[in-house]
Amino acid sequence: MVYIPVCLVQPVAERFYACAVNNAVIWSAHARGQAGWRNECAPALRNFKHALELDVMEFEFGRSDDGPVCTAISLFPDLERYGPNGDAIVDGIVARLRGRP
DSSP: OOOOOOOOOOOOSOEEEEEEETTEEEEOGGGTTOHHHHHHHHHHHHHHHHHTTOSEEEEEEEEETTEEEEEEEESSOOGGGGGGGHHHHHHHHHHHHTTOO
16 A cells, blocks of 8 residues: 555635745735735744755745635745746845855
C-alpha cells in the first residue's frame, strides 16, 4: 500500500498571495482591503520561512466565510501575480544572492 500526503482545504472564491523574501513580505494586488490582517500575519510568514531556512517563499490565501485561509505554499513565486510589487521580490532575491539580508 502506498500512502500519499494530502491537504484538504475549503473552497475559496478569490485568491491573493504573499511572498516572504529576506525580511519583507510582499503582497499581491488582490490583497487589498486586508491591511489589518496582513500586518498581523506578516511576522508569522517571515518566521515560518526563517524556520525552514529559506530565502523566499510564496503563500496563497483565499477568502472564506471565516476570513482568510492559507490554501497553498510555493518555493517559486509567480512574479506576474504581484504586478509592480514583483520588482521588490526580484530586488530581495538579488540582494540575498549578493550576501545582503
